[in-house]
Amino acid sequence: MNTAYQLSHTCTHTLISISRECSYLLHFPTKGCERKIQDIFMLAVVSPLRSTRDESQGTMESFSIGADDFADLSEGNLLESINFDDLFMGINDEEDALPDLEMDPEMLAEFSLSEESEIASSPLSVPNSNKSDCNSINNGKNTITAKKQEESNKAATSSSDSGSSQEIVSKSGESVVVNPSPKESEKGRKSSTHQSRNNPQGKRKVKVDWTPELHRRFVQAVEQLGVDKAVPSRILEIMGIDCLTRHNIASHLQKYRSHRKHLLAREAEAARWSQRKQLGGVGIGGKREVNPWLAPTIGFPPITPVHHFRPLHVWGHHTMDHSFMHIWPKHLPYSSPPPPPPTWPPRTAPSPPHLDPLYWHQHHRGPNAPTPGTPCFPQPLTTTRFGSQTVPGIPPHHAIYQIVDPGIGIPATQPPPRPLFDFHPSKESIDAAISDVLSKPWLPLPLGLKAPALDGVMGELQRQGIPKIPPSCA
């Protein structure tokens, strides 16, 4: 690689990182925002001037140089100050090998892009063979990717991501054209650059496109290991897809777990609402009439992954309407158990957020859940207190939470293969709900019961022999 090549890469890369930073800042403005933006632009100016050594960090820290020198840039419009034309010009001139036409608009497009933050960096060493796999998984735009490979090898990013031509682009003057090439191509490329883990141009976390297929495999792997025990590295092994890194899996896992928890909690609530509605409720919150279970489906249609989606949007609890308390004392704030965690979709209206949790949900259910048609004995998910008396010997199914309730005289003698009327949430649901509380103490109380007087509680506890809380052990 000659210097010019490196330089151009650096520059491009930097611009990419800049755009990424910009977009990030645009979306998450922070206090030091202005300063940051300044820094970003300083980078833009500085990078081409610097050697290629460290830009790949992709961070701004490395560019602490002469911030002062660029102090004047901070005034007014930084964008104006930076002469992109020169920047890009320089790059072009110096690099013959670079497909000029491709690069500029692409770079510009990239730069102006805001959404596609995880712009694949670089293509320096991307082996093509694997790319195809990734691409097919991610986008199936193999042709485009293939075509781009050479270019990608030279151009740091290309694809003009359906980026709208932004002012920057137009500013640059040259090839203002923002190739509205399909996003896929970029994605394709991105995925292809997945391979270049050790991309010297930057430790970008290449964005993984979690297609339904991919997600399904992920879920399978997770279930195989057990949700709580699922470790990214093992999941990765099980999935056996080279395009993914442990990091990708880790973050996906985190999201997955979070969604699951919310879903479980939501399902509990949904069941309650539904039941209330079914049983004619107590005229509480009529607005809640909308069956929350239907809600998600409404939001679904537009999504392709929905194909294998069964209208069973709750972890197999679709019919457990009866089980939940249907009558809620009026003094409870129904207005929905208060603003549920942000990811809970609003109950009365199907909204985009539905899609997401459902996406997660349906895939999860895929592997192990019974279809809606079955007389539902959602195996791992439910249990009933009925069974408890006669089932003392039943070892808890992997996810069954046996609750012995001596209070109930049970005529039925079968150790239910988990009847669907679960009055009892599965161990998983409970666990999820509990961990949710533990991890997010700031969440509003679901029921909003009046809190007892602290003194009273403490006094009582002391009487019981607990001098102070939190106790050191359970």
Add this chain to the structure above:
Amino acid sequence: MGESSNSSASYIHMVQHLIEKCLIFHMSKEECMDALSKHANIKPVITSTVWNELEKENKEFFEAYAKVKSNDDRMSEEETSQMIQKIISQSSKGAGNE
């Protein structure tokens, strides 16, 4: 942690939160104690105490809650029995059904 009443207060708040979650699941006090102990490492006695205090503060709620639970149980019993009967008969008959 544990140096001031603040942490106690927040701990109790947490326990209350957990209990409320259990209430959503329609659990009884014992079940709650069990669950919290298992999943959140909270001593049953603490859960119990907080539950009791909550009950004192929210009498109406708990009264209604008790009613609901008993209603549910009754209903579910019947329905569950029915369901089970149905399934058994279905499976024994195979394809045919009455």
